[in-house]
Amino acid sequence: MGTTIQTLEHNLDIAEIRRQFPVLNQQVNDKPLVYLDNAATTQKPLAVIDALKNYYQKDNANIHRGIHTLAERATADFEKTRDAVKTFIGAEYREEIIFTKGTTEGINLVAQTWGRANLKEGDEILLSAMEHHSNMVPWQMIAHEKKALIKIIPINDAGELLMDEYEQLLNSRTKLVAVVHASNALGTINPIKQIVQLAHRHGAVVLIDGAQSTSHLDIAVSDWSADFFVFSGHKVYGPTGVGVLYGKRALLEAMPPYQGGGEMIGEVRYDGFTWNELPYKFEAGTPNIADVIALKAALDFIDVLGKQNIRSYENSLLQYAYSKLEHLEGLRFIGTAKEKVSIQSFVFNDIHHQDLGIILDKEGIAIRTGHHCTQPLMGRLAITGTSRASFAVYNTIEEIDRLEAGLKKAIKLFR
Amino acid sequence: MNISIDDIQKEIIEDFSIFDNWDDKYAYIIECGKKLKPLAPEYKTETNLVRGCQSQVWLHAEHKDGVVNFYADSDAIIVKGLISLLVRVLSGHTAEHIVKSDLYFIDKIGMQSHLSMTRSNGLASMLKTMKVKALLFLEQEKAN
Structure with a gap:
């Protein structure tokens, strides 16, 4: 899946970019915040x-x-x-x-x-x-x-x-x-x-x-x-x-x-x-x-960062997320188009998205759960909602590892 | 039933006092959710539905022999576990006691963040729905 999305070169200093977003540097429920709800709203750099x-x-x-x-x-x-x-x-x-x-x-x-x-x-x-x-x-x-x-x-x-x-x-x-x-x-x-x-x-x-x-x-x-x-x-x-x-x-x-x-x-x-x-x-x-x-x-x-650089980097995050999440038992990706921005929805057959969202929040991870204001689309896909991770230029591979770990913890808790 | 709403709340607070981390607390709530008897399909009606942005909750109330009993279900397990606590606290009491009750246990067990959960799915609105149902029974009692 997603095989045509290529991992391209980028020349961004992600650590330096992260320093421009003060909100990212905080603890949520005693864990460093992992903000993966960028499709809902992005965080703001110091310049803004x-x-x-x-x-x-x-x-x-x-x-x-x-x-x-x-x-x-x-x-x-x-x-x-x-x-x-x-x-x-x-x-x-x-x-x-x-x-x-x-x-x-x-x-x-x-x-x-x-x-x-x-x-x-x-x-x-x-x-x-x-x-x-x-x-x-x-x-x-x-x-x-x-x-x-x-x-x-x-x-x-x-x-x-x-x-x-x-x-x-x-x-x-x-x-x-x-x-x-x-x-x-x-x-x-x-x-x-x-x-x-x-x-x-x-x-x-x-x-x-x-x-x-x-x-x-x-x-x-x-x-x-x-x-x-x-x-x-x-x-x-x-x-x-x-x-x-x-x-x-x-x-x-x-x-x-x-x-x-x-x-x-x-x-x-x-x-x-x-x-x-x-x-x-x-x-x-x-x-x-x-x-x-x-x-x-x-x-x-x-x-200043350059759209091409941003796109390449976000694509590599999306690819990495695929590779990490696809091994989770019972997980099904929703939205597997060839051409995609860095948004990934998924569902578990036996775990409700709201339950998943609550547990991930306890782990300091912010994702979006629900119908994403697309109720007719959810109906077309025969689901009631999804869990959605969406990546921005300041997200990192380590944060996706945290998402994977959080999901594993949730799976253990619910099964 | 002799045990009061107050006593049940104290029981629950006691139950939760043994947990020193959120994992165990949530594992317990999930357990409560799994144990809650599924609502009979005939009660999963549009009128009993508390529709939310995230999950669905059904709440059915019965008034018999002077007391109100609640039955609930949800497609999400944590929500179901939380409602099971509300059902445990409020079921088996008179409509008047339910309407007048002050539920402080949610705060005490550290679940206050769920009071204001997304839109109409929060515990607050479920609690309100339960009280409104009790109030309707109370008005019926007075009318009779």
Whole structure:
């Protein structure tokens, strides 16, 4: 299994990287913390923590409107992040970068603005069988309102999209395809470029959920010709409460605003308003200034290490985890796609995932257990949930040994 | 049954006092879970289900001869062991005693972290469900 994932060379100093994450250096239940819940949220490097602290200690001011020095500094830093994001995800224009609360808000924004303006009765929305609830429920809501239909692109038992079936599902009624780049429950990497190409042949718009891919994989929205791309700051070593919606300029221009308020307006009269230009049209109210500024520090952190280095190293961790866990009696891997990010789900036939999670926590090991907000996917795989270990660039071989030892201890306790 | 809710709590605290590490404590809870009589399939109903993010719990209550008896099950064994303790403490008492009871043993045996466990699956919400069921019986008693 996973034989095509190669263990590549990397030139990262992991000990030095770990020193940048103070949270990792602590005891949990009298054992050194092993944090393997990175798909839920990554820890934050000092650079991000310092950026937050620095902003509140030196620059705090409301942006875009103030004429004073602090307001100008804060505005400049805020807008620097927009430029950094543009480069990081390979967008063409800075106006295509909209700051949100996170992936979920980005998807809801598209559903409620583009969806409301463009969907009509009988239109079809294609989602994959492995979508997170946040890339499912917003579409169900607007589909219900507009009497549009949702169709599901099926997967095989390894957790890979059936691309032939996808092609069959596309037709002239398909208005939108919303697919995850990398699955949070399975780790599967979906062939985005191909998905976009096929959808565009039928005139459908494509939204890519990049929540799980942006910290691991090269993102090239323009090259893929993706129409919308969303991700969260807190899963890319950045702060919580900040995320990004990328949209093709022409699409964003044509979309009505999402929320009304300050910032998003051009002119307001008692009897109406005009809206502001991009990207401000979609950023009503005072934004999350500090977290947006600190997001740049997170992206810089990734850039300094290099995505290729990160990917190679994380792949080697994933391979090592396979080799260690596959010997455990009764363990079954869930999600065995050929192309994967460093996420591994597994189940035991006779041990409940919640029980496993409780015992591992006692051993100082943080993993995720449950349905991972993908209940329909769990149903498709005929399981109620999984245990999931997800690796980030600061994880080590020794930590995977600890996971193996913790699992062995749990097995002994439960059998 | 003469033994009070208070006495049973003291018994459990005593039982747990012999464990000096978490391994043994959890091994005991797992044992309790395994020993809890499985709930008859007819009681594994939607109304008896306490749905959680992580595991499922079924809680059935019966009111007979002036006392309430609880029956429970779960697909996760630690949760099942913990509920078995709640069942042991609260079963066989009057609805009034159950409603008015103060359960301090969870804290004393070092299981307080399970009180706030993920979402509705925590011991706190199971305890609440048990008290609500007892309260309904109490109201029925008064109505009769």
